[in-house]
Amino acid sequence: MSARLYSKVLGFLGYTLQYSCIAHCTFEYVGEFVVCSGPSMEPTITNHDVVFSERLSRHLYRIxxxxxxxxxxxxxxxxxxxxxVIGLEGDKVCTSGPSDTFKTHTFVPRGHVWLEGDNLQNSTDSRSYGPVPYGLIRGRVCLKLWPPHSVGTLTESPNAGRILRTE
Amino acid sequence: MSSNPFTLTSPTRHTQVIPLRHEVQVLQDMAQTAGFGRKYVKAFVSGFFIAVPVTVTALDRLAYVARVEGASMQPSLNPQGASSSDVVLLNRWSVRNYEVQRGDIVSVVSPKNPKQKIIKRVIALEGDFIKTLGYKNRYVRVPDGHLWIEGDHHGHSFDSNTFGPVSLGLLHGRASHIIWPPTRWQRIRPCVPPDRRPLFDGRGSEDDGDDVNDDDNTK
Structure with missing residues (x-):
């Protein structure tokens, strides 16, 4: 009797371990669901939107x-x-806001990226704290899942002019 | 039951199992010893396909083994130079909340090259004032959420004196043991070089950091 109970407990623990490991690998290497909060990415992503972020392109350095x-x-x-992402390593980026009279530029150092919110008036981003190491990137947002009327749509940047194409 | 172990497998089942002769043998043995043998073997077979996720998770969450290259941490690691490189155990569980102490040897994702990980000693934590060795500013206050890391081999190390404080989010693991070569098997104890203590730390007291280190050693 005790052996049966023992094996049952052991089996349950084993399954828990298995599924938590599978969950870890999925969230770590495939993707995860994220609830966004805050106004910095409006109008592309508004407060309390649910998005799916995939991890693969970060691990393969395809950002x-x-x-x-x-x-x-x-x-x-x-x-x-x-x-x-406004600029990758070696890119020239504009560090001044849209309303500034004098435009200032800088180059993104090696191994870093330049991040900016779409809502330039209300976003704390690389313009205030500088370039961000690539190693801090967790995933790329590829799908919007909530709210229902905008499922799957991720619009282009409203400030496309800030992404300087140098090639 | 023990006289005819094949009663365990039905005829149809039997033909399926036959190619795996070893498994049949295991089934027989287990049936004689314990009632949950069949369940166990089934769990073992399916567990084999689970082994990969479990290993990956263990390497990501618990511990990671890595070989140290380069001379930047001499004499703590790689004391003989390029002839023999140390293998260290990186404890990833202890840094899950980004908690490190001054003097710990940690591995971080290099801020200059995300494909590379570098192993250095933590010199100062967030809020500490530190006298730098050849950085653009002579004195630096380590910003919130950052670490100041240096190699033990000053002048031959690519560390915070070159690229500045590193973000805690880049922390990868804490080197806890040297596991290879066997003659050098040892626990790595946190120790700050005496001349590299912070001028004053973020909490205001001079010796606080050392006390914390001593507590950890007695565990």
Missing amino acids: EKGDIVIAKSPFDPNMNICKR
């Missing part, structure tokens, strides 16, 4: 300019930020 990414905040590793 490109114009992608929306989820990254760890450089000042608080437990907080995540959702921004658009």
